[in-house]
């Protein structure tokens with residue numbers, strides 16, 4: 128984590144400015160320079176809320192301090208007293224956050240742990256093809272993006288977040304899962320920042336970003352429109368908000384998969400891994416080969432996790448989503464992608 132981003136980050140609960148205590152620094156190598164960064168530390172909000180920085184990544188979720196209990200106890204002398212105070216004051220918020228994020232973290236955490244940076248594609252797309260698609264999604268040219276600040280909400284493996292920074296943007300990727308750790312390690316661009324965060328409690332001030340971008344994410348939360356509302360706030364006046372969402376389909380395969388998910392997502396996460404790997408990946412790879420599509424076992428396994436593991440997977444129509452934009456002071460949104468499973472849409476926030 129670069130020290131300078133402390134000015135941009137906010138306490139996700141109170142939106143107060145954070146102060147940084149540094150425990151350990153590291154020399155982080157990027158493609159063309161080395162930067163001295165914070166490897167471990169602590170971000171403290173004015174209310175006394177504690178957010179650890181672990182393995183170079185700020186952990187800015189309501190429940191982060193509980194997940195890094197030992198780390199905090201080691202570094203903060205009076206941690207148990209401080210913890211008691213936080214738990215007493217924010218008990219409800221913490222319990223709600225744990226409840227809504229627990230399974231999503233496990234499922235996507237496992238999904239992205241399989242991904243191999245540098246060699247694997249994300250659903251068949253490599254970095255360059257995702258960058259090309261991104262320009263079409265938000266209806267921009269590379270020149271228009273120079274100097275812009277972008278928030279990639281639910282950044283997953285971070286290949287896109289780091290890739291589109293090559294257009295000359297400063298990009299911030301957050302994800303609820305641990306995927307941000309590998310995204311941080313593999314990032315080669317110093318204009319990219321990764322944070323572990325919950326999009327329903329985003330750790331930034333309102334209207335911070337020229338572009339808020341979220342592909343395939345908010346329908347995986349407990350309430351898609353609420354999530355839309357939370358991220359729409361972060362878009363600057365005159366800025367763009369892009370989302371890609373699943374849409375309803377009526378065919379047999381789609382219904383069968385929805386039913387199958389309602390069973391498979393109840394299994395413990397390690398059992399899901401072995402079931403998908405042993406029972407589904409071999410026949411999936413064979414089908415792909417017969418169709419002439421090149422996929423390796425990890426890419427295939429990630430597909431199965433994506434379809435069969437998540438707790439929440441809602442479907443929406445472009446018509447209902449258009450209303451979400453209009454209600455929140457955006458101009459009439461534009462649909463830029465319609466595909467078998469979903470659609471992509473962007474809107475510009477009124478000046």
Ligand SMILES: C[S@@+](CC[C@H](N)C(=O)[O-])C[C@H]1O[C@@H](n2cnc3c(N)ncnc32)[C@H](O)[C@@H]1O
Pocket residue numbers: 231232235236249280281282283284285287301302303304306324325326327341342343344347348433
């Ligand atoms: C299908 S993946 C898409 C990843 C990425 N946008 C991409 O296109 O490669 C959905 C991602 O959303 C993340 N996610 C789900 N709920 C979230 C939340 N409440 N806050 C932040 N990220 C979330 C998941 O952890 C997962 O990495």
